[in-house]
Amino acid sequence: MSDHKTMTLTLIVWRQKGPNDPGKFETYTAKGITEHHSFLEMLDVVNEDLIKEGKDPIAFDHDCREGICGMCSQVVNGVPHGGQERTTVCQLHMRTFKDGDTIYIEPWRARAFPVTRDLIVDRSGLDNIIQAGGYTSCHTGGVADGNALLIPKEIADYAMDAAECIGCGACVASCPNSSAMLFTGAKVAQLAALPQGKAEAAVRVCAMTDALKESGFGNCSNHYECEAACPKGISVKFIARLNREYQKALLK
Amino acid sequence: MQITNSAVGRKLLMAITGQLMVLFVIVHMLGNSSIFLGANGINAYAKHLHDLPPLVWAFRFSMLAFILVHAWFGIQVSVENSAATPKKYSVQKHLRATLSSKSMIWTGVIIALFVIYHLLHFTVHAIPGVVTGVDAIGRFDVYTMVVNAFQSGLVPVIYIAAMIAVFLHLSHGVGSFFQTLGWNNANTLPKISNTSRGFSFVLLLGYIAIPVVILAGILK
Numbered sequence: 001m002s003d004h005k006t007m008t009l010t011l012i013v014w015r016q017k018g019p020n021d022p023g024k025f026e027t028y029t030a031k032g033i034t035e036h037h038s039f040l041e042m043l044d045v046v047n048e049d050l051i052k053e054g055k056d057p058i059a060f061d062h063d064c065r066e067g068i069c070g071m072c073s074q075v076v077n078g079v080p081h082g083g084q085e086r087t088t089v090c091q092l093h094m095r096t097f098k099d100g101d102t103i104y105i106e107p108w109r110a111r112a113f114p115v116t117r118d119l120i121v122d123r124s125g126l127d128n129i130i131q132a133g134g135y136t137s138c139h140t141g142g143v144a145d146g147n148a149l150l151i152p153k154e155i156a157d158y159a160m161d162a163a164e165c166i167g168c169g170a171c172v173a174s175c176p177n178s179s180a181m182l183f184t185g186a187k188v189a190q191l192a193a194l195p196q197g198k199a200e201a202a203v204r205v206c207a208m209t210d211a212l213k214e215s216g217f218g219n220c221s222n223h224y225e226c227e228a229a230c231p232k233g234i235s236v237k238f239i240a241r242l243n244r245e246y247q248k249a250l251l252k
Numbered sequence: 253m254q255i256t257n258s259a260v261g262r263k264l265l266m267a268i269t270g271q272l273m274v275l276f277v278i279v280h281m282l283g284n285s286s287i288f289l290g291a292n293g294i295n296a297y298a299k300h301l302h303d304l305p306p307l308v309w310a311f312r313f314s315m316l317a318f319i320l321v322h323a324w325f326g327i328q329v330s331v332e333n334s335a336a337t338p339k340k341y342s343v344q345k346h347l348r349a350t351l352s353s354k355s356m357i358w359t360g361v362i363i364a365l366f367v368i369y370h371l372l373h374f375t376v377h378a379i380p381g382v383v384t385g386v387d388a389i390g391r392f393d394v395y396t397m398v399v400n401a402f403q404s405g406l407v408p409v410i411y412i413a414a415m416i417a418v419f420l421h422l423s424h425g426v427g428s429f430f431q432t433l434g435w436n437n438a439n440t441l442p443k444i445s446n447t448s449r450g451f452s453f454v455l456l457l458g459y460i461a462i463p464v465v466i467l468a469g470i471l472k
């Protein structure tokens with residue numbers, strides 16, 4: 001580390017003891033933060049201070065801290081993951097803030113994502129959607145030869161772009177309707193594009209969009225907030241694909 | 253799930269009925285513009301339209317069906333969407349949503365109220381003060397009715413305000429139609445959105461030209 005200039009920040013953090021607690025904002029001071037700290041490391045520093053003072057540390061979700069697992073989930077100053085393009089909050093660095101800043105930190109807010117504690121929400125609604133059809137049924141047996149099924153490069157790329165979703169739920173968190181249509185669209189499009197997924201495409205799109213509704217997510221109004229908030233830059237073209245797949249399913 | 257319950261199916265029904273109404277809105281604006289040809293223009297146009305009663309009624313029933321289907325699902329999805337978001341953020345920054353996309357239900361309700369008022373006014377002639385007469389050759393005098401209504405008072409304000417609501421609704425709605433039908437891709441989406449806004453603005457100008465020109469005393 002170069003020089004050790006540090007920042008002092010004011011954090012206004014959502015604290016909630018459990019799903020039934022009404023919750024409230026608490027104000028904390030983050031001291032000794034350098035520009036090299038990630039946002040989560042900054043919270044680690046604050047938590048250490050809280051623990052030393054005998055107070056309850058701020059609970060937040062995290063795992064890989066390298067932007068690939070999709071666990072971290074905080075709305076920072078009104079934008080999921082803090083609003084730096086294609087960046088999860090674990091990869092957001094404190095160099096994007098300056099000394100004296102006030103930062104609001106809230107959990108994902110959606111009926112389908114109940115708060116478990118502080119900044120942690122229960123995202124099993126997304127699992128329901130995947131369980132409804134986000135897979136391909138296949139026969140067991142020997143491993144198929146890697147090149148037995150030829151897939152054109154453009155299709156493979158398209159499917160990979162859709163498969164970039166890490167399931168963090170920022171699309172839901174940013175959506176004015178708390179819809180999970182980007183999440184669902186990415187999976188529907190990825191599988192419908194590939195030969196392995198085509199067979200079940202019609203059943204899948206209906207089952208997954210029904211599960212979306214039943215899990216308490218809203219409907220898509222084409223606001224496109226999701227695309228802007230997605231840390232993986234998943235395009236809303238996959239929602240358009242889902243809409244096309246749904247129409248094909250209607251004709252079946 | 254049935255199309256009438258599905259998250260996507262209902263949007264599809266709304267998009268198609270909405271877009272059919274947009275076709276009407278375009279034709280209606282062009283038809284109304286015959287007022288700029290003077291009394292002869294618009295009175296002849298109105299007479300031609302009403303010379304075919306079965307067609308007029310078929311058309312009216314279709315429009316009623318479209319608006320009912322559209323409004324029914326519009327209200328239903330809007331209620332669900334706000335129920336899906338029970339707690340709002342204390343601080344929220346929208347990156348892409350617009351005033352127009354966020355106010356669809358409100359501009360929609362304003363349009364519905366306006367349609368009722370407009371029918372009572374120029375179709376049923378039940379609004380006090382509306383001038384109903386015939387022109388020199390015995391046709392219903394649409395020209396005088398419209399010019400008289402828009403010369404002063406609250407009426408032109410109501411019409412202009414309603415057209416602003418239509419503009420906001422369609423600024424988002426027309427582009428949204430292409431996404432809901434899936435008739436776009438990452439490349440065409442921004443172009444379609446901008447064209448949709450431009451198109452809605454042209455409609456706005458076309459519609460408000462009539463009250464504005466009458467208020468200005470150019471048509472009398």
Ligand code: HEM
Pocket residue numbers: 219220221222263266267269270271273274277319322323326327329330356357359360361363364421422424425426428429430431432433
């Ligand atoms: C009767 C009053 C109306 C109501 C209550 C209403 C309501 C709505 C709502 C709430 C939406 C957004 C749905 C969503 O994306 O979640 C919408 C979309 C739309 N509306 Fe309306 N609307 C009305 C009248 C109209 C009229 C008269 C037109 C056409 C001239 C129209 C054209 C459209 C279009 C094209 C869309 C876009 C559909 C899509 O998202 O794909 N609406 N309307």
Ligand code: FES
Pocket residue numbers: 061062063064065066067068069070071072088089090091
């Ligand atoms: S902790 Fe894994 S993506 Fe942020």
